[in-house]
Amino acid sequence: MKKYDYLVVGAGLYGAVFAHEVSKRGKSCLVIDKRNHVGGNIYCENIEGINVHKYGAHIFHTNDEEIWNYVNEFAEFNRFTNSPIANFNGEIYNLPFNMNTFNKLWGVITPQEAKDRIEEQKAILKNKKPENLEEQAISLVGTDIYEKLIKGYTEKQWGRSATELPPFIIKRLPVRFTYDNNYFNDRYQGIPIGGYNVIIENLLRNCDIRLNTNYFENREELDSLAKKVLFTGMIDEYYGYKYGVLEYRSLRFDTELLQQQNYQGNAVVNYTDRETPFTRIIEHKHFEFKTSESTVITREYPMEWKSGDEPYYPVLDEKNLDIYNKYKALGEKEETLIFGGRLGEYKYYDMHNIVRAAIEKVKEEFKN
Structure with missing residues (x-):
């Protein structure tokens, strides 16, 4: 007798939404993550009262009213407008x-x-x-x-x-012949008050959670616990890279606490010259209109990805897509295994699309 209906590998947004939705349908769920926290790349670290987007800036935006209402069930959003x-x-x-x-x-x-x-x-x-x-x-x-x-x-x-x-x-570039600095055209936009951890913790409140747990080091034991597995890690790693390694671009974050009220006057400043080694500086307090005597900034440095680095952006060229499609074909034959999320599906997902995809995957599972 299996202890859980579902093992969810990866406590990011996709895994958390999936786990919440199956729990709502009366199913038991164990969620694991190799990191020491839930939330995946939307995790926020509190530094002197400032919610720091530890793995890069995340701004929720969507035209999908259903998804906007859904995420608002788990946190209240502020009125932040992205104007980099x-x-x-x-x-x-x-x-x-x-x-x-x-x-x-x-x-x-x-x-x-x-x-x-x-x-x-x-x-x-x-x-x-x-x-x-x-x-x-x-x-x-x-x-x-x-x-x-x-x-x-x-x-x-x-x-x-x-x-x-x-x-x-670059298929297209946003060019506007208006005096409008709002980066997104979407109807709904904001940052959860208290940070993204509030959403994830509320999504996972009815699930068992194990952190600091590497699936591949404990695979046999973990698989034995559940009837089905949702895997949100790298699909090529799951299959032992048998068709080759999928490529990504990675990032390095340099975060600094400064004893000043306001460093750059904006949440996001891109550095577009070639000589500056980082691409942008994030000043986190501006996401939540925080007033304090200190501030936290993060410089983002793009990197070539190698095994062991955090994979951020899939390199969606012909060679990599050919490799991915071979792994995808294997995944489609699995009866007790589901792949999901940006690493499991090798695609770049905005947050609202992750939420939608996870909900739709559960509907597919339960035929409703």
């Missing part, structure tokens, strides 16, 4: 690219003037089909925006020259 700025060698620009950006760049005032300037700069390509990321970006926004606000940031993010990167990485 770019710092290019000390010059400050608004993101996404909008009329404030264009006015700062060129002194233009009307949308038509801005459109004309972009079209004039795009002409350098002479309608050539873009063959790399640099040409793709110029075909969308012209040379000035590309040189100051895209090139350096992207090359740091991917660790290679923009001329060596495929054009599909």
Whole structure:
């Protein structure tokens, strides 16, 4: 007799939503995680009363009213609006690219003037089909925006020259001919009051939890405990890398407590020149409008991923997708095993899409 109906490997957002939904249906659930905390990459660490996004900034945004209402069952959200700025060698620009950006760049005032300037700069390509990321970006926004606000940031993010990167990485760029600094167009947006831990803890309140538990070191014992397994780790690792290793980009975070009230005046500042080694600085207190005598900042440094590093961004090129599809085919034959989340499905997920995907997976499981 199995002790649990489900073993959930990974206590991130996908695993937590899945565990909550099966618990609601009367099923027993054991949730494990190799880290010493639940929440996966949305975990917040409290430093001097400031909720620090330990694994990078997370801003919840969605147009899906059902999902917005769902997450609000587990926490109250504030009114935070993501309005990042770019710092290019000390010059400050608004993101996404909008009329404030264009006015700062060129002194233009009307949308038509801005459109004309972009079209004039795009002409350098002479309608050539873009063959790399640099040409793709110029075909969308012209040379000035590309040189100051895209090139350096992207090359740091991917660790290679923009001329060596495929054009599909930038399918589109958000360009607005309005004076609107809101990065997301979504109807709903905010940060949970008290941080994301509140949501995860409420989702998992009816589940058993084991932390500091490596699934692969205890696989036989853990599998014996449950009828079915939800695995949210790396699908290639699960299958012993038999078809090869899936590639990711990783990040290193350098977090610092400063004895000053306000370091940069904004939650997110991107550094878009090539020379600055980090891509952005997050000042966490601004996510929750915190007033205090100290502040916490985090610099983000993109890295090549290697085994043992935290995998953040899947490298979704043809080679990796071919490998993933082989693993996916194996997974589809499993009867007591489910793969889910960004590592289990090798895809980049925004948070609202993770919540939706986990809910839909449970509906599929229970045929309702």
